[in-house]
Amino acid sequence: MLISNSALAESVRAGWVDRVPKHDGVVYYDDITIVVENKPSLEDVWPDQLSLGRESVAGSLEDYRLYPTAVSITWPDVLEQMLRLGDSDLVSYPGRQVIYDVLDLVVERYPDLSPYRTFGLCNDRPEALRKRVDELVDAIAKVTSSEVASHPGTERFISRPGAIAQELQLRVMPLDSGWLLR
DSSP states (O other): OEEEESSOOSOOOEEEEOOOOSSEEEEEEEEEEEEEEEOOSSOOOOOGGGGGGGSSSSOOOGGGGSSOOOOEEEHHHHEEEEEETTTTTTHHHHHHHHHHHHHHHHHHGGGGSOSSSHHHOOOOOHHHHHHHHHHHHHHHHHHTTOOOEEOOOOOOEETTTTTTOOOEOOOOOEEEESEEEE
């Protein structure tokens, strides 16, 4: 199974290969084994990575039945489901904190995979809404070749010295029902 930033555009045949791959994870469930290949970018994947090495298994190859096509899921989908799980009542408070810590790590290390792609995914969590606004500020600054700055005690803003609007700040404000982006 491949986990990457986007799904495979076409099916990739999985099979046995002569190389000795180093897979990122193995999940055992009853009589099923799932071998995980993790790539933050689909561009870094070649087909042989989605196959198993003959030397990687114990016993005879006839004892194993491979699914003939590599399965592909995306990090954005996984992270979105983690975000929904963290916002649900299915997880205890410590479990939620672990989920949110993982999501924070992803935003820090792999910003292109951010789970805060839409305001809807942020739900009513103020910290998630602030992260979404921060991502928007960064995106607008990049497109307009502007700098991101902040004054002590204020939200981050887009700085455009000499322009008509020299500072552009986006803020999420709570309403009686929902939120206002201002």
